[in-house]
Amino acid sequence: MAAYLIRRFLLMLLTLFGISIVIFALLRIVPGNIADILFSSAGMINPADKAQIEKDLGLDQPIVVQYAQWIGGLVRGDLGYSYISEKPTLDEIAPRLPISAKLAGMALAFAVLFGIPLGVISAVRQNTPLDYVLRVVSLSGLSLPSFWLGLLILMVCVRYFGWIPIYTEPPKTWWNELLLFAIPAAAVGFRSSALMMRLTRSSMLEVLRQDYIRTARAKGASYAKVNFVHALRNAVLPIVTIVGIEAAFLVGGLIVTETVFNIPGVARFLVEAIRSRDYPIVQNLVMFIAVCVVSINFLIDMAYLALDPRIAYEK
Amino acid sequence: MYHRENSPSMSIHEEATYSVNISSMPIFNNLVVYDQHKAQNSIDALTPELATEWSWSADKKALTFKLREGVKWHDGKPFTSADVKCTFDMLMGKSQNRFRKDPRKDWYFNVEDVTADNPMQATFHLKRPQPAVLAMLASGYTPIYPCHVTAAQMRTNPIGTGPFKFVELKQNESIKLTRDSDYWKKGLPYLDGIEYTIIPNRSTAILGFVAGKFDMTFPTEVSIPLMKDVKSQKPDAVCVLAQTNVATNLIMNRDAPPFNDENVRRALALALDRQAFLDTLFEGKSVIGGALLPPPNGVWGLPPAELKNVIGYGDVKKNREEARKLMEKAGYGPNKHLALKVSTRNLAVYRDPAVILIDQLKDIYIDGELDVVESGIWFAKIARKEYSVGLNLTGAGIDDPDQTFYENFGCGSERNYTNYCNKDLQQQFDAQSQETDPAKRKQLAWEIDKKLQEDVARPILYFSDQGTCWAPYVKNVTIMTNSSYNGFRYEDVWMDK
Numbered sequence: 001m002a003a004y005l006i007r008r009f010l011l012m013l014l015t016l017f018g019i020s021i022v023i024f025a026l027l028r029i030v031p032g033n034i035a036d037i038l039f040s041s042a043g044m045i046n047p048a049d050k051a052q053i054e055k056d057l058g059l060d061q062p063i064v065v066q067y068a069q070w071i072g073g074l075v076r077g078d079l080g081y082s083y084i085s086e087k088p089t090l091d092e093i094a095p096r097l098p099i100s101a102k103l104a105g106m107a108l109a110f111a112v113l114f115g116i117p118l119g120v121i122s123a124v125r126q127n128t129p130l131d132y133v134l135r136v137v138s139l140s141g142l143s144l145p146s147f148w149l150g151l152l153i154l155m156v157c158v159r160y161f162g163w164i165p166i167y168t169e170p171p172k173t174w175w176n177e178l179l180l181f182a183i184p185a186a187a188v189g190f191r192s193s194a195l196m197m198r199l200t201r202s203s204m205l206e207v208l209r210q211d212y213i214r215t216a217r218a219k220g221a222s223y224a225k226v227n228f229v230h231a232l233r234n235a236v237l238p239i240v241t242i243v244g245i246e247a248a249f250l251v252g253g254l255i256v257t258e259t260v261f262n263i264p265g266v267a268r269f270l271v272e273a274i275r276s277r278d279y280p281i282v283q284n285l286v287m288f289i290a291v292c293v294v295s296i297n298f299l300i301d302m303a304y305l306a307l308d309p310r311i312a313y314e315k
Numbered sequence: 316m317y318h319r320e321n322s323p324s325m326s327i328h329e330e331a332t333y334s335v336n337i338s339s340m341p342i343f344n345n346l347v348v349y350d351q352h353k354a355q356n357s358i359d360a361l362t363p364e365l366a367t368e369w370s371w372s373a374d375k376k377a378l379t380f381k382l383r384e385g386v387k388w389h390d391g392k393p394f395t396s397a398d399v400k401c402t403f404d405m406l407m408g409k410s411q412n413r414f415r416k417d418p419r420k421d422w423y424f425n426v427e428d429v430t431a432d433n434p435m436q437a438t439f440h441l442k443r444p445q446p447a448v449l450a451m452l453a454s455g456y457t458p459i460y461p462c463h464v465t466a467a468q469m470r471t472n473p474i475g476t477g478p479f480k481f482v483e484l485k486q487n488e489s490i491k492l493t494r495d496s497d498y499w500k501k502g503l504p505y506l507d508g509i510e511y512t513i514i515p516n517r518s519t520a521i522l523g524f525v526a527g528k529f530d531m532t533f534p535t536e537v538s539i540p541l542m543k544d545v546k547s548q549k550p551d552a553v554c555v556l557a558q559t560n561v562a563t564n565l566i567m568n569r570d571a572p573p574f575n576d577e578n579v580r581r582a583l584a585l586a587l588d589r590q591a592f593l594d595t596l597f598e599g600k601s602v603i604g605g606a607l608l609p610p611p612n613g614v615w616g617l618p619p620a621e622l623k624n625v626i627g628y629g630d631v632k633k634n635r636e637e638a639r640k641l642m643e644k645a646g647y648g649p650n651k652h653l654a655l656k657v658s659t660r661n662l663a664v665y666r667d668p669a670v671i672l673i674d675q676l677k678d679i680y681i682d683g684e685l686d687v688v689e690s691g692i693w694f695a696k697i698a699r700k701e702y703s704v705g706l707n708l709t710g711a712g713i714d715d716p717d718q719t720f721y722e723n724f725g726c727g728s729e730r731n732y733t734n735y736c737n738k739d740l741q742q743q744f745d746a747q748s749q750e751t752d753p754a755k756r757k758q759l760a761w762e763i764d765k766k767l768q769e770d771v772a773r774p775i776l777y778f779s780d781q782g783t784c785w786a787p788y789v790k791n792v793t794i795m796t797n798s799s800y801n802g803f804r805y806e807d808v809w810m811d812k
Contacts, residue, residue, distance in 0.1 A: 032692030040691045041323035042418040043331040044729040045698040049416060084323070085486050086471050092486060154522050158548070164526035166519055168512045169489075262514050262523075264488040272321055272487055275691055 080280035100265030110189035119200025141194025150260035342475035343458030375444035396431035401462035447717035478504035478806035505809035537782035585638035
């Protein structure tokens with residue numbers, strides 16, 4: 001087990017190194033650099049001033065030197081300064097992380113809390129009116145783009161309640177925060193819950209046809225115990241995998257939701273930073289997200305061990 | 316109010332977008348400023364700010380300002396003529412304290428020097444008479460900066476003498492200003508502060524205004540259909556439609572085929588059906604004009620009667636017949652269409668007219684393809700001449716021929732994107748620029764405007780109307796009708812609630 005963990009950790013480092021090269025290279029391949037973007041709001045380009053900006057920001061250095069400076073800074077904990085706000089990158093990213101983390105956490109919780117139980121119900125009530133309704137709901141979740149759903153929610157709130165659930169200032173109490181994030185979290189989590197519902201349903205249907213389920217029922221196990229303990233536990237592996245994948249996909253969903261609900265999280269900030277070619281923000285933020293995704297995947301692999309005793313990594 | 320985008324910085328002098336003026340203008344004062352409650356900016360509508368009075372020398376080459384005493388910067392330091400000199404030295408590139416970008420350096424090409432005659436008097440020494448200098452000094456684009464603060468700090472933490480003090484700019488979140496209780500105009504400002512919530516998504520922003528989250532929309536950013544929506548959902552909202560003096564125009568790469576051929580350039584100008592743009596995009600509202608905004612809102616532009624006889628402005632059917640002949644002369648025809656990319660910025664106000672343009676070009680054997688360019692690199696692409704024909708928007712900082720002619724059409728100007736240069740016309744620019752009789756100057760400006768259209772320097776499609784809405788309890792807001800850059804001091808705006 002220890003050897004496996006070390007191997008996985010080294011693999012994680014290798015993956016992150018690869019990602020760092022990809023991020024760094026991609027940012028420099030896209031047309032236009034920060035100097036072009038800075039001049040965009042001036043409606044002109046002055047070549048001498050542009051060259052000076054590039055020099056000031058170190059963009060005139062060879063690409064390898066720029067990469068080494070970034071990685072060196074990262075190792076030392078120096079993330080540099082945002083090119084746009086001219087503030088330390090960490091100061092820009094740090095206050096936004098908890099906002100997105102809360103939103104993502106709530107969206108994932110929404111997806112799991114609704115998706116898995118409803119998927120189980122849909123499976124055990126296969127081909128009943130309830131199953132049909134739930135299948136339509138899950139299909140809608142997969143079909144509706146989250147930006148459209150978000151706007152629809154906003155319109156309904158404004159039209160019928162004269163109220164709009166958008167972020168304009170930090171919430172003062174945890175209750176306000178919960179209220180403020182609940183709707184966007186539901187909007188972004190709806191797609192994931194639909195996916196989980198469908199996956200749980202198909203996985204459960206397969207398990208429910210197994211002999212040991214029939215045996216459990218024959219032995220007089222309760223309805224709930226058969227479905228939620230014997231069946232769900234065996235059906236849960238692909239669901240756990242999808243929870244991990246969805247956690248990564250949520251970042252994409254958050255971009256749209258943070259934009260529509262005007263939430264000042266990292267996802268929207270990242271898009272703005274990409275548009276502005278704010279390299280220090282983009283590079284460090286994408287690296288952070290990469291670390292999170294890689295770590296989540298690692299934790300999921302570990303979760304397999306706990307969930308399925310047949311799986312052993314020590315071979 | 317909400318703000319339409321992440322402000323590139325807080326430094327007005329380094330930017331050329333009204334996104335910055337709207338949130339930064341309340342922090343500063345000018346020497347003189349356009350009367351904030353006269354919708355039309357003109358030389359007759361100037362009011363004193365940091366200058367109490369001004370006078371021209373007999374030869375009209377020196378403009379002297381007596382400065383207001385007792386004015387303090389927001390950090391407590393006194394305002395003096397040294398600050399005036401510093402500001403213009405920076406703008407003219409003469410200072411060690413340099414701007415990172417200086418988009419209006421060309422405005423002051425005729426200023427030889429600015430002198431601090433004594434602590435409370437400054438003089439602008441001009442190379443030749445130029446009445447428009449006063450108009451430029453009155454623009455929201457011309458605040459006075461403090462000598463003791465660096466250009467870098469002014470981008471992130473500006474210090475002014477204006478009615479509101481800067482509190483903070485949070486990227487993608489908000490800009491906050493608070494009332495300066497020591498403002499030199501006693502009793503002002505009325506508001507305790509102004510908060511601009513940054514909401515780039517227009518639907519969210521408008522819904523927020525309808526739901527009462529904001530007292531005001533971002534100025535001149537509400538389209539005509541959206542304004543109707545607002546009025547239907549919030550009937551008590553006050554909505555005003557105003558001309559913005561932002562010209563939607565065509566830029567052609569004159570250095571490369573096919574637009575290095577005068578026939579093709581003229582054909583393009585003749586193919587335009589300007590009224591169709593207005594009917595499709597603005598329900599018939601907005602206005603057709605030449606290089607300068609036409610009356611009644613514009614002070615200097617060609618009136619419709621004069622425009623009628625300018626190339627490309629008359630009968631569309633006849634014009635297009637002529638355009639087809641020119642295209643045939645250039646080697647194109649029904650069996651040999653010209654394929655080209657119509658480049659534009661990836662913003663709705665650019666994309667929508669570009670699509671209509673492509674449709675109109677079909678009539679003169681041109682098969683256009685829309686080339687949408689990421690907004691942030693639009694000007695870089697133009698500067699590198701990586702386009703054939705582009706649809707562009709150009710805002711006029713002030714409604715004055717000097718600003719428009721020199722900046723957009725002057726030989727060597729950085730904002731003259733097509734590098735159009737007519738040496739004879741440049742001399743006419745100078746002649747009108749030093750003319751002190753406004754009526755004579757207007758005649759000269761009209762002649763130049765006609766010539767610019769004949770040269771197909773940068774065909775102007777229209778000047779759009781845009782809306783602004785505010786809650787009924789917001790009082791004393793005036794939206795300017797011939798510039799989008801000058802009316803945001805907000806010192807006497809108040810709320811009846």
